[in-house]
Amino acid sequence: MSVTSISSKNKNLLWAVSAGRCEYAGCNKVLHTDILTNKKCNSAYIAHIVGDESTGPRGDVKRSKLLANDINNLMLLCDTHHRMVDADEITYTESYLLEMKRQHEERIKRITDIAPNMSSEIILYGANIGVNNSPLSYQSANEALLYDYYPASDYPIELGYKNASLTDDMDAYWITEEANLFTQFNLKIKPRLMQGNTDHYSVFAIAPQPLLIKFGVLLNDLNNVKVYQKHREPSTWKWQTASSDIEYILREPDDKTKVPVLVFSMSATVTYDRIQKALGNNTSIWEITINGAPNNDFLKTEALLSDFRRTVRHAFDKIKSYHGYTGLHIFPAMPVSASVELGRVWMPKVDMPMTIYDANKEKNDFYMTITIK
Known part of the structure; x- marks a missing residue:
């Protein structure tokens, strides 16, 4: 239990930087409103990371008094986690609690940095x-x-x-x-x-x-x-920032006089015999794929999605230049965000009508589903 009278300035500052929420990692409980009645209340405890007495939790003969009223040594906690951190000094070391405090307050800062128009x-x-x-x-x-x-x-x-x-x-x-x-x-x-x-x-x-x-x-x-794209590793919808060496490749058919087909072999490989099984041999197969083996979790960054949009736009224009304004058959195997962006790239007054196929084992592979004109 704290014996120090913490200044009003530091109390207010701690409430501000913590946004009135428990700073224990993963808790984030609101400490100014009762969750059942929705009435305003103060259920917060101000805890010392280095105890304000040398005999207290994480106490030190010299540093306890020096840090007793230091905002950098204070955490806002709910009752449950206040009891936990003071009862187990072995688990809740000074460095561990400082990292909890840093992460919580940095997160609050980033959130509140979002401009009002965003x-x-x-x-x-x-x-x-x-x-x-x-x-x-x-x-x-x-x-x-x-x-x-x-x-x-x-x-x-x-x-x-x-x-x-x-x-x-x-x-x-x-x-x-x-x-x-x-x-x-x-x-x-x-x-x-x-x-x-x-x-x-x-x-x-x-x-x-x-x-x-x-x-x-x-x-x-x-x-x-x-x-947004749902990622498998890590399991999140949030776009990742890691750089990527993924590149899109547009493969053109040798014979461009037959029925135009655009295949997307990105999340999985679509072999041409599957196309011919659905449409016969009178096809000119264009293909957008990636360097390396297609996989269902490659699309990690927004930059890659932007590259995909540019690749599709180029492909639409090039296919139309050879085949004219005729129907284009689409066989997709690609991430969900790329599927949405394919539709957004398509321009109704300019681009070829699309007939879209879906792979389904109950239908014995690809079959026609939706036509977009």
């Missing part, structure tokens, strides 16, 4: 993939926004069709899901555009690739859009 509406779009429901949540999306944006609302804009009983091996699935996506978009997002709304949107989507491409087509008119 709000973003969160859009969640999910549809069943096989028998699996879409694992989207507002909380995980919220975490991915920080520290660039803050949520514009306590609730996301949800476009998915909840409790859908259909699966993606049924023809009715594609008709129903495409219609629902179109309807939800027109109800929840299009009115904002009609009113000249310039909100920023953060997009989180998990669905079969043809639907993601369609979703991207609908988003086309939204300029202030940031599309």
Whole structure:
């Protein structure tokens, strides 16, 4: 128990830098409001990292008195964690607690550094993939926004069709899901555009690739859009900052006089015999892939997604220059964010109509799903 009378200045400063939340790693409990009654209260304890008495927790004969009223030696804690850190000096060493304090206060600083105009509406779009429901949540999306944006609302804009009983091996699935996506978009997002709304949107989507491409087509008119990618390692939606040596490769067919096909071999390899199985041999197969082996977790950075947009734009223009304004058959095996951006890159008044295929073992491989004109 503290015997030092901590100055009002340092008490106020500690409340400010901690944002009135418990600084114990992983707790973050609000200490100024009762979670049950929502009434204002003070449930905080100000704890000394180096005890203010030499005989106290982590106490020192010389340093205890010197640091007793030092803001750098104080932590704001809830009752539970205040008791824990004082009862176990072996686990809760001075260096351990200082690191907790540093991480918490740096996080609060980064969050509060976000400019007032950097709000973003969160859009969640999910549809069943096989028998699996879409694992989207507002909380995980919220975490991915920080520290660039803050949520514009306590609730996301949800476009998915909840409790859908259909699966993606049924023809009715594609008709129903495409219609629902179109309807939800027109109800929840299009009115904002009609009113000249310039909100920023953060997009989180998990669905079969043809639907993601369609979703991207609908988003086309939204300029202030940031599309996120679900990573496996680490398990997060937040874009990573590590540099990458990944490059996109556009492979052209030798014979450019047949039915045009654009294959995306990025998250997995799509062999040409699978294309011919669906369309026959009268095909000119173009392909966008990556250097190295295709894999489902390569798209780690926003820069790579921007590179993908440029590659697709170049491919659309080049294919059209050879084949004219005819139908383009799309066979995708790529990350979810790339699927959405493919749709956003496509321009309805300029680009070739797209017929999109989906791989499904119940349908014995690729089969036609959605046409975009």
